[in-house]
Amino acid sequence: MKKRFSLIAVVAVLIAATFIVGCNGGEETGGTLQFYANGEDFVRQGFVSKDGWSISFDHVYVVLDDVAAYQTDPPYDPHEGSDIEAEVMVGLEGLHTVDLAEGDEDALPIRLGDVQAGVGHYNAVSWKMAKAPAGPAEGYSLVIMGTATKDGESIDFTINVEDEYGYACGEYVGDERKGIVQDGATADVEMTFHFDHIFGDAGTPLDDSLNVGAVGFEPFSVIAQDGELNENMAGLQEKLSLEAYEALVTMLPTLGHVGEGHCHCE
Amino acid sequence: MHLRGIIVGNKQKFVIGLTLVIAILCFPAVVYAHGAFIEYTSSVEIEIVATYDTGEPMSDAQVVVYAPDDPANPWLTGVCDEEGRFTFTPDSSKTGTWDVQVRKSGHGDTAHIPVGDGGGTTGETGGYTVLQIVLMSVCVIWGFIGTALYFSRRKA
Numbered sequence: 001m002k003k004r005f006s007l008i009a010v011v012a013v014l015i016a017a018t019f020i021v022g023c024n025g026g027e028e029t030g031g032t033l034q035f036y037a038n039g040e041d042f043v044r045q046g047f048v049s050k051d052g053w054s055i056s057f058d059h060v061y062v063v064l065d066d067v068a069a070y071q072t073d074p075p076y077d078p079h080e081g082s083d084i085e086a087e088v089m090v091g092l093e094g095l096h097t098v099d100l101a102e103g104d105e106d107a108l109p110i111r112l113g114d115v116q117a118g119v120g121h122y123n124a125v126s127w128k129m130a131k132a133p134a135g136p137a138e139g140y141s142l143v144i145m146g147t148a149t150k151d152g153e154s155i156d157f158t159i160n161v162e163d164e165y166g167y168a169c170g171e172y173v174g175d176e177r178k179g180i181v182q183d184g185a186t187a188d189v190e191m192t193f194h195f196d197h198i199f200g201d202a203g204t205p206l207d208d209s210l211n212v213g214a215v216g217f218e219p220f221s222v223i224a225q226d227g228e229l230n231e232n233m234a235g236l237q238e239k240l241s242l243e244a245y246e247a248l249v250t251m252l253p254t255l256g257h258v259g260e261g262h263c264h265c266e
Numbered sequence: 267m268h269l270r271g272i273i274v275g276n277k278q279k280f281v282i283g284l285t286l287v288i289a290i291l292c293f294p295a296v297v298y299a300h301g302a303f304i305e306y307t308s309s310v311e312i313e314i315v316a317t318y319d320t321g322e323p324m325s326d327a328q329v330v331v332y333a334p335d336d337p338a339n340p341w342l343t344g345v346c347d348e349e350g351r352f353t354f355t356p357d358s359s360k361t362g363t364w365d366v367q368v369r370k371s372g373h374g375d376t377a378h379i380p381v382g383d384g385g386g387t388t389g390e391t392g393g394y395t396v397l398q399i400v401l402m403s404v405c406v407i408w409g410f411i412g413t414a415l416y417f418s419r420r421k422a
Contacts, residue, residue, distance in 0.1 A: 075363070075378045121337055173367055173374035180338050194372070204371065209320050260374030 031181045033117035034188040035067055035092055038109035039100030042195050049148070050200025053217035057146040060100040061137035062193060065130040066166075067092040067112060069122040069179060069189045076124035076170050078264040084124050084168050090117045097135045100193060101146075109190060117187075122179035123171035125189050125258055130164050140232070141165065142252075144195070148217050155224045160232040167191075167256035167263040174259030192257040198248065213251060219244035310358070314377055316350040316368040323350030327370035334362025334381075356381050 039060055041047075046056035068091035070076065076084050098110045129141040137143045142161035147154060172178040172190055181187045196204075200214035220229055223239040237245050253265035316324040325348045333341040333356070346352045346368065356364050361382045368375055 073363075074380075075365075075376070077378075171376055173369060173376055177332070177338055196372075208371075209318060210372075260369055260372055261376065 029183060030116060030118040031184055032114050032186040033069060033090055033122060033179070033181055034114045034186060035069070035112040036109040036188055036190045037062065037064065037096075037098050037100060037112060038190050038192045039195065040192065041105075042201075043100045043193075044103070044107055045105045046146075047196065047199075048202035049217040050202055050204075050206060050211040050214055051216040051218040052202065053148040053150045053199070053221065055146055055148045055199060055217060057101040057144070057195075059136070059143065059145040060193075060195070061097055061132075061135075061140075061143040061145075062100060063095060063097045063130055063132040063137050063141050064112065064191065065095045065128040067096065067127040067191070068125070069117070070124040070126070071118075071120045071122055072124045076168070078168060078170050078262055081264045084126055086124065088118055088120060088122075090115045090122070095130060095132070097132050097137050099136075114186075117181045119181055119183050121171075122181065122187070122189055124169065125172075125179075125191065126166070126168045127191055127256075128164065128166045129256070131162060142255075144198075148221065150217075150221075153221070153227075155221055155227050155229055157220060157224065157229040158231075159220070159229075159236070161252060162233055163252065165253055165256065166266045168266075169256070169258040169263035170261055172259040173261035178259075190258060192259055193255045194257055195255065197251045197254045213247065215244055215247045215251060310381070311353055311355045312364070312366075312379055312381075313351060313353045314366055314368070316346055316352070316375070318373060323348065324368060324370050324373070325350055327368050330367045330369075331356075332365040332367070333357065333360045334364060335360050337365065 039057075039062075043057050043060050046054065048054050068089055070084050070086035071088035072084060072086045076086075092113045092115065096112050098112065100110060102110060131141050132138050140160045140162050141164050142159075144159040144161075145157070147156050149155075169191075174190075179187055179189045196210060196214070198215055200211040200216045204210055206212075219240055223229065223231070223236075231239065236248065240248070254262075256263045256265060314329075316327055316329075318324060324346055327346040327350065329342075329344045329346060329352045330340045331342040331344075331354055332339075341357075341364075342354055344352055344354070352366075352368070356379075358381065362380070364379045364381050366377045366379060368377075
């Protein structure tokens with residue numbers, strides 16, 4: 001009798017346990033997280049600098065390394081400037097050189113790659129702009145190639161940046177919310193680059209902090225020769241005015257964003 | 267006396283009896299015909315003030331509020347006033363982190379605001395305590411055992 005009682009009790013507990021586990025909804029397998037880089041319409045369509053130069057871009061090579069996305073709780077705050085602490089992290093392997101000016105005026109942001117990611121909100125992103133060992137940006141982390149025109153004058157320019165930067169950002173700020181991976185679905189995160197921070201934007205009031213801090217293009221036009229400018233940071237330090245060079249050095253770390261959300265840069 | 271007799275004389279009867287007793291004790295709210303039931307909610311209003319790095323207010327900036335239980339879809343949208351202020355009252359039943367996104371002219375930021383026991387609160391009389399929930403779970407399992415024993419006895 002005791003044996004039968006024990007057997008029945010065990011079966012009953014197993015049935016109850018099955019109900020409880022069954023109500024849990026099963027194991028979450030995750031989805032896909034895509035990484036994008038975006039130079040925005042400023043790069044794809046061109047724009048007018050704060051000092052009236054119409055700028056179009058042929059190529060904007062940015063070299064990205066250690067690209068990663070995180071689930072952070074509490075959410076990472078780039079204003080605090082600390083390291084990102086997360087229990088869940090996914091990342092792209094290798095170094096990626098992308099041309100943010102690739103495609104026509106309506107081109108989509110550049111897709112770097114996909115990773116399998118667990119379910120959740122990837123609300124922090126980090127990456128480095130590192131010097132490329134080879135390729136079109138060899139020796140530089142950023143190469144900006146384009147043409148600037150004003151009052152009939154045209155200057156073909158190439159600005160090579162050999163400095164390296166590390167960006168730590170919170171969640172994407174924009175028209176839609178990004179980075180929410182659901183079971184079996186695809187989500188994306190974006191590294192956004194604001195080149196109006198260097199050249200300024202005629203479409204924004206001149207007393208806006210964006211234009212107050214931006215270099216503009218006039219300082220670059222002054223050091224161009226025969227309608228051409230091709231310099232790296234060392235050359236620009238030598239030829240630009242101290243004020244313009246310091247403004248450039250100050251603005252370069254502010255290029256990296258997540259949509260309209262700011263990042264911490266080291 | 268009767269209880270003692272069951273314990274000594276017949277274990278199966280004790281099992282069934284105990285099951286009934288525990289079941290009755292576990293569900294008083296269902297049994298009482300004139301029990302009172304009051305729901306209450308105390309809400310907390312949240313005010314944000316959005317400014318640029320310079321301290322200038324983000325007047326007329328777009329605001330999107332996301333609730334903790336649905337981070338993908340806006341719970342509320344609105345616009346800051348001239349001083350960059352925006353006020354809303356979160357649904358206090360949705361505890362967790364409320365995200366408030368503010369954008370204007372290419373600038374934006376997200377505030378993460380915890381709403382929980384220290385902020386808005388919800389509650390109701392007649393709710394089950396942890397002890398009651400555990401006891402009810404035991405009752406359900408014990409009910410399986412008692413039922414199984416009852417039918418096994420009839421076959422014997």
